[in-house]
Amino acid sequence: MSTTADKPTPTGEAVSAEDAATEIGELRVRIDAVDDEIIRLIQERRALSNQVGRLRASVGGPRLSIGREHQIMGKFANEIGTYGSQVALLLLKISRGRM
Numbered sequence: 001m002s003t004t005a006d007k008p009t010p011t012g013e014a015v016s017a018e019d020a021a022t023e024i025g026e027l028r029v030r031i032d033a034v035d036d037e038i039i040r041l042i043q044e045r046r047a048l049s050n051q052v053g054r055l056r057a058s059v060g061g062p063r064l065s066i067g068r069e070h071q072i073m074g075k076f077a078n079e080i081g082t083y084g085s086q087v088a089l090l091l092l093k094i095s096r097g098r099m
Contacts, residue, residue, distance in 0.1 A: 042094060049095035064096065 015023075053063045069092055076088035 042091065045091065046095045053096075 056065075057063050072092065073085045073088040076084035076091075078084065080087060
């Protein structure tokens with residue numbers, strides 16, 4: 001039993017400080033796992049993007065496709081919201097120029 005009074009959560013149910021600390025720890029473990037997967041996917045995306053750039057260059061095309069980049073930024077903005085296009089731009093920057 002907690003020595004502090006139970007406080008209501010945003011959903012209205014009471015939770016002790018001890019229970020909250022436990023749940024926060026569990027959620028952070030899940031967040032860390034998601035972060036690991038995001039990093040893995042970014043590395044995979046970078047490798048795929050580099051392959052596309054090499055193939056485009058091998059046939060005399062430009063390495064980058066501005067139209068494609070705008071499409072990606074729009075997709076992220078629609079799916080994520082306010083900061084989606086900024087996330088896409090960072091992802092595109094990470095994926096460029098490592099051929």
